[in-house]
Amino acid sequence: MDFTRPETVLNLQNIRNELVRMEDTIIFKFIERSHFATCPSVYKEQHPGLTIPNFEGSFLNWALLNLEITQSRIRRFESPDETPFFPDKIQKSFLPSVNYPQILAPYAPEVNYNDTIKDVYIEKIIPLISRKDGDDSNNFGSVATSDIECLQSLSRRIHFGKFVAEAKFQSDIPLYTKLIKDKDVERIMENITNSAVEEKILERLTKKAEVYGVDPTNKKGEKRITPEYLVKIYKEIVIPITKEVEVEYLLRRLED
Numbered sequence: 001m002d003f004t005r006p007e008t009v010l011n012l013q014n015i016r017n018e019l020v021r022m023e024d025t026i027i028f029k030f031i032e033r034s035h036f037a038t039c040p041s042v043y044k045e046q047h048p049g050l051t052i053p054n055f056e057g058s059f060l061n062w063a064l065l066n067l068e069i070t071q072s073r074i075r076r077f078e079s080p081d082e083t084p085f086f087p088d089k090i091q092k093s094f095l096p097s098v099n100y101p102q103i104l105a106p107y108a109p110e111v112n113y114n115d116t117i118k119d120v121y122i123e124k125i126i127p128l129i130s131r132k133d134g135d136d137s138n139n140f141g142s143v144a145t146s147d148i149e150c151l152q153s154l155s156r157r158i159h160f161g162k163f164v165a166e167a168k169f170q171s172d173i174p175l176y177t178k179l180i181k182d183k184d185v186e187r188i189m190e191n192i193t194n195s196a197v198e199e200k201i202l203e204r205l206t207k208k209a210e211v212y213g214v215d216p217t218n219k220k221g222e223k224r225i226t227p228e229y230l231v232k233i234y235k236e237i238v239i240p241i242t243k244e245v246e247v248e249y250l251l252r253r254l255e256d
């Protein structure tokens with residue numbers, strides 16, 4: 001996919017192929033995170049022993065914020081497929097702008113589900129994928145680093161819903177114009193839903209987790225990520241939030 005060539009980006013098949021590739025990234029990031037304990041202290045604000053000078057938030061937020069500031073300086077968030085967790089804190093790059101053609105509507109960066117993604121990741125995903133419960137203070141830095149990679153991959157996948165939504169809008173402008181004017185959220189949701197595609201995703205994830213989730217040289221056959229959990233995460237979290245992104249993007253699509 002080439003963001004300087006809009007015709008490649010708004011092709012629904014290309015978008016779906018990209019979503020399939022992102023499954024692999026997400027699975028391997030989850031496998032990395034699965035080696036560590038849940039480490040609840042990493043997510044608590046002002047946790048004793050993990051307080052950071054001049055910073056109110058959690059250890060994870062400090063690490064994520066500072067990484068995003070650095071990444072913004074090298075243009076990460078100029079790319080239309082990247083959405084920051086701290087949109088108010090990132091900075092302008094010292095590099096010249098890339099001048100991507102306008103593919104999405106101008107308000108697209110405001111469609112930002114990263115707070116929801118971070119909350120659900122901490123509350124639901126970490127307990128499912130971590131090897132054991134509890135803290136492991138030697139690994140707080142590694143845990144936060146791994147979390148950031150999981151979060152950024154999830155965020156990119158879920159916010160790809162904006163490209164899906166734009167492609168669907170372009171494929172039937174009269175239908176979506178009517179539904180948007182009527183603010184008919186239910187029918188928009190119905191029209192963007194493709195149950196056959198969703199089922200295929202879940203089937204493929206089951207197979208991928210069976211293959212990638214086990215080290216073939218490990219005789220004990222210890223599972224690093226189970227198909228059941230991966231399917232649950234996609235079915236209950238990833239796909240539903242992607243659809244919310246699509247609906248929110250579409251509801252504003254007639255704005256000037």
Ligand SMILES: O=C(O)C(=O)C[C@]1(C(=O)O)C=C[C@@H](O)C=C1
Nearest residue numbers: 164192193194195197198239242
């Ligand atoms: O592929 C699509 O058409 C999408 O809208 C993406 C997606 C997904 O999140 O994977 C979401 C809704 C559809 O029901 C199917 C799949």
